[in-house]
Amino acid sequence: MKIVFFGTPEYVLPVLISIHKKFAAGPGKSPIVAVVTQSPKPTGRKQILTYSAIDKWAHEHKIATYYNPEDLLKEKVKFDLGVIADYGKIISKEVIGLFANGILNIHFSQLPKYRGASPVQAAILSGDKEIGVTIFKIDERLDHGPIISQFKEEMGTTDTWGLLKVRLFERTKDVLIELIPHYLEGKIKTRKQDEKDVSYTILVKKEHGFVPPKYLEAALKGKSLKEAWPIPFIKDYSLHPSSYTLDCFIRAMDPWPQAWTNITIGKETRRLKIIKSHLEEEKLVLDEVQLEGKNPVSWKEFKMGYPKVALE
Numbered sequence: 001m002k003i004v005f006f007g008t009p010e011y012v013l014p015v016l017i018s019i020h021k022k023f024a025a026g027p028g029k030s031p032i033v034a035v036v037t038q039s040p041k042p043t044g045r046k047q048i049l050t051y052s053a054i055d056k057w058a059h060e061h062k063i064a065t066y067y068n069p070e071d072l073l074k075e076k077v078k079f080d081l082g083v084i085a086d087y088g089k090i091i092s093k094e095v096i097g098l099f100a101n102g103i104l105n106i107h108f109s110q111l112p113k114y115r116g117a118s119p120v121q122a123a124i125l126s127g128d129k130e131i132g133v134t135i136f137k138i139d140e141r142l143d144h145g146p147i148i149s150q151f152k153e154e155m156g157t158t159d160t161w162g163l164l165k166v167r168l169f170e171r172t173k174d175v176l177i178e179l180i181p182h183y184l185e186g187k188i189k190t191r192k193q194d195e196k197d198v199s200y201t202i203l204v205k206k207e208h209g210f211v212p213p214k215y216l217e218a219a220l221k222g223k224s225l226k227e228a229w230p231i232p233f234i235k236d237y238s239l240h241p242s243s244y245t246l247d248c249f250i251r252a253m254d255p256w257p258q259a260w261t262n263i264t265i266g267k268e269t270r271r272l273k274i275i276k277s278h279l280e281e282e283k284l285v286l287d288e289v290q291l292e293g294k295n296p297v298s299w300k301e302f303k304m305g306y307p308k309v310a311l312e
Contacts, residue, residue, distance in 0.1 A: 001031045001184070002079040004072065006103070008038045010053035011166050012085035015106070018173040019083065020061070023180070032063055034077050038088055039067035069095045081184065083176070084138070085169065093140040101184060102137040102145075106172050108165070110150055111136060112193040114234075115143035116201035120161050120168075122234045124252040127244070131155050131164060133172055135179065137190060142200075146190035149179055158278075160254040200235040208233050209257040211249065211274065213311035215241035216261050219284035243284040250277045258290075264310045 001023045005016050016032065023031035037054040044050075051059075058065045066072060069091050082103030084091075096103060109119035110132030123131045130152045139145040153168060182188050208231075218225055224242035231237050239245045253259040259274040275296055276287040286299035291306075303309070 001025075001081070001180075002033045003031050004034045004036060004077065004079045004082045004099075004103075005032050005054070005085070006036045006069070006082060006087035006091070007054045007085040008052045008088050009086055012169055013053055013057060014170055015083070015085045015173045015176065016054060016057060018177050019180075022177040030061060030063060032058075032061075033079055034064040034066060034072070036066045036069050036072070036087065072098060081180070085172075086165075091138065096138060096140065104135055104148065104176075104180075104183070105138045105143075105145075106169070106176070107134045107136065107143055108132070108168055110134060110152070111143055111147060112195065112198040114199055114201050117203040118201040118233050120164050121204055121252040122199075122201045122237075123155065124159065124161060124164075125231060125234070125239070125245075125248050126237075127248055129155060131168070133168055133175075135172070135176060136193075144193065146192055148183060148188055148190055149175060151175065158251070160251045162255040199237075202233050202235070204233045204253075204257065206257040209253045209259050211246065211259050211261045212241075213261050213263070215246060216274075216284075217311045219243045219246040220286070222281070222283035243279055243282055246284050247277050247279050250274050261311065263291075265306055265308075 003019060003023070005019065007016060020030050020032055025031070035054050035058040037052045040049045040051045040055065042049055055065055064077070072095060079099065081101045082099045084103060084105040091103065107119065108131060109123065111134040113132070114122045120131065132150060132152050134147055135149045136147045137145045153171060155164065179188065215225065215229065218241060222243055224240060226240060228238040229241050229245070231239065250259040254275065260271050261274065262269050263272045271292040273290040274286060275290060278285050278287060288296055289299055289302050290296040291302070
């Protein structure tokens with residue numbers, strides 16, 4: 001078995017490692033013949049060039065690494081199957097065509113619901129009680145290909161995007177390694193997605209974490225507002241500001257970009273990150289915040305340090 005793995009962040013490592021261990025033909029004989037990951041990027045204040053977790057793993061195991069999927073065409077890599085776990089880039093029709101058995105993608109929704117880049121955030125913000133996981137065979141259209149397997153995971157009222165993505169990849173790795181042999185043997189029947197149920201998300205950007213101060217102020221008092229609050233990373237979707245929806249929004253934005261709002265300290269307007277919150281007697285209660293340029297503190301500590309702060 002020869003597999004090309006497409007992935008980038010550290011939290012997808014369990015998937016890669018499970019495939020490596022499960023299908024190894026012997027010591028030093030990994031089924032992973034190549035990885036495709038995003039190229040190293042400068043990070044931190046010193047802008048140190050940093051390689052992805054998948055890149056580092058491949059280097060340690062002496063496995064070929066590519067930063068451009070098109071290089072698979074040039075290098076004539078031999079493989080049976082591709083697996084994608086949060087790679088982060090579009091794969092061309094030409095590259096997809098190289099794989100006789102296709103490329104399997106892991107997507108965190110019950111497709112065709114929440115196609116696109118931010119399905120977990122959308123599920124949290126929509127107040128869903130469960131989150132779906134779909135393993136499907138990609139085609140040239142976004143999250144459109146035939147479904148191979150689906151399952152659901154319960155979502156709790158304290159689950160954040162950061163917690164869920166780790167938990168979901170841990171569970172998915174076990175499903176995937178059981179599925180792959182049956183898939184390659186042709187024992188799994190795929191099914192088309194129902195286009196009537198399609199919804200779309202886009203990549204969350206830093207500015208999408210903004211909470212209008214009047215929404216936050218109302219939620220802290222346990223009040224709901226009737227006006228529509230458009231959510232830019234979910235197509236054709238809006239909600240009404242309330243304690244509940246604000247709490248969902250804060251969890252959906254954790255750990256990035258973090259929900260944030262503007263506050264006034266003296267004559268200066270500054271950004272305040274809202275890191276953690278909870279609901280108490282229908283009111284939003286802030287647990288942890290971070291003023292720009294400062295360390296995270298509890299809301300109580302923040303109010304003690306800035307007793308005259310005003311939301312703006």
